Amino acid sequence: MILVLGQCSDQVIGAFMHHCVKHSVDFAFVDLNQLGKSIDMDELYWFFPGQSPVSHSDITGVYNRFLDWPKQNKYQMDRLLSLFDWLDHRYENVINRPKDTMSNLSKPYQLDIASQFFSWSIPKTNIIMNTQIKIKSPFICKSISSERSIVNQVYRQEEKAFYEPALLQAYIPGLNIRVHACDDVIVAVGIQSDAVDYRYSRFENDIFMYHLPGQVEKDILALNRTLGLRFSGVDLIYHNKKYYFLEANPSPGYAYFESQLSRPYISEALVSSLSRSIH
Amino acid sequence: MILFLTHEKDIFAKQCYLMLKYQYQVPTRWLSWQVFKKQSQCHMLGHQDIFNAILPSPQQIDVLYVNLNGINEGSKQDSDMKDQRYYLHSWLGFLMWYANQVKYCLNPLKHGVFSPGVWSKTNIRRQAHLCGLSVSEHRRKRTEVICSILGNQIITDDPSFLCTLGHERIKASFKLFHALELKFGQIFFDESGALCKLSQSIQYQISVPVIIKACQYMLSKLSYHGFQYLHVLNVSNGWTLSTTERPKIV
């Protein structure tokens, strides 16, 4: 049985569970807002309302999409911390362990690691704080951490003030590529969009299967191994016959991309990885 | 250079800073979080020569002492929770990069430590058992002995306690620190030698020997192109090349 962890507001989890239902894959969904309330766990079992207890030993894999700390009392906090312990140390098969997702807490830290691979380049990236600058070539500005920022403005000639640390990165026009890598399975899509940040396009994006060069695929798998990630969503840009690496998302919102494809390749890969024992 | 990034009341760090600066006379800087957060900084990934008004680039720092306690000092308290989280994560995101650029960081700031499953009571207890240490099961009113671990050295105010601990448990303590990727920190033992508490900074019993050992450890990490700096010479009546090394030309 696959354990699915997340919150009801997360549509990615919905798409994954829908896939499981369609293909008769056993799963149990832990709504983290209910942990310590209607859902509970102890050293041996999970307890769901109206269900027989589910033994930890019956769980073949855990799909972890811990979104945010729910409001909690002390007991619920204890349960959450206990869950983190299971995810980081006790379950054998977790996509992804919380401790491995933390590289995304710092984009430059991750970029430094990605710069060790040669099939892509890293866009010129500056970290700036407490400084007023005048921009002279096209740049985009984004959050330095994993906190979401909308990157829809290209700065060309403006003055800009930086207070908290943020990234000023060379604007690379070109084709956005999202690569989902789950263990050894790679699914790449191209995204043709009118917006700089395709997530916030006012119009529908065109999404199509993209064939990556073999070396880029190898490097993505090697990067995942370096970061400890078994599933990631890597953002690349293809421009002037070169690939540029932007970031590797450790909990990618893959469902949007998959909904445009002919097959649920990524859900299939996730189910395959989470259904097998990895002893 | 040795750079201290910590909170204003970090007495251990302040004493180390002063000793390194005025006794050992090595390039040393102290920045509290409040001051650090106001510094103008520009860094370019992969380059050292970017214009930077005040701070050296991380590549010029040999040892970075970083204590995240108090990192929220000077935060935007008037903003909502979401903004405060974004602000904190922006600084953590910067520090994680910065700390991994310098040659030596005390304590290392690897990404895993930010998971609640890593720096947790359950995990530390598990790691302690794996390393061969016993853990105190109950909070009792009893004497606790604090041992400071500074790299490869262990110091306590009660040296006879180290005999009580014995070689195996001292070795296990270092093993535990290695497993938790800590270089500096403190372990609290009960009188039977069982683990009670663990601190990832030096906060208690900050004695002169502790400061001296810590400074010596940091100095051992100061390296200039293949040699290690020890201290300034106070006398000038010796020779670099001895007389026998300077044969007289007849």
Place this chain on the structure above:
Amino acid sequence: MSHKIGFEGYKHENNVGFFGKENSKDGKDGKEGKDDICPVATQVHHLIELY
């Protein structure tokens, strides 16, 4: 019979379809399944009691 524990509760909370069926595009974050999650860092605890 396959187990799908918690699925009905999820559907009840959301009251929407899934991708490839009734994609809800209301422009709000989290509603289109393209949201990468940011890991949430723990608060830094310095002294841990191990009792």
